[in-house]
Amino acid sequence: MIMGDEGVPVQVDGEAWIQPPGYIRIVHKNRAQMLTRDRVRTCTTKHNRPS
DSSP states (O other): EEEEESOOOSSSSSEEEEEEEEEOOOOOOOOOOOOOOOOHHHHHHTSSSSO
C-alpha cells in the first residue's frame, strides 16, 4: 500500500494522470510470463568470441 498526501503521476495501460492524494493499493491479479535472456549463457558467449 502506498500512502501519500500529494498527487502522484500514474500510468496503467494508456495515458498517464495525476492520482489525487490518498491510498494506492496494487494487487497482482493475473501474471504474465516474461521472456528474458540467460545472463550466464550471454556472458559465456561474449567471452568465447574469436578476436
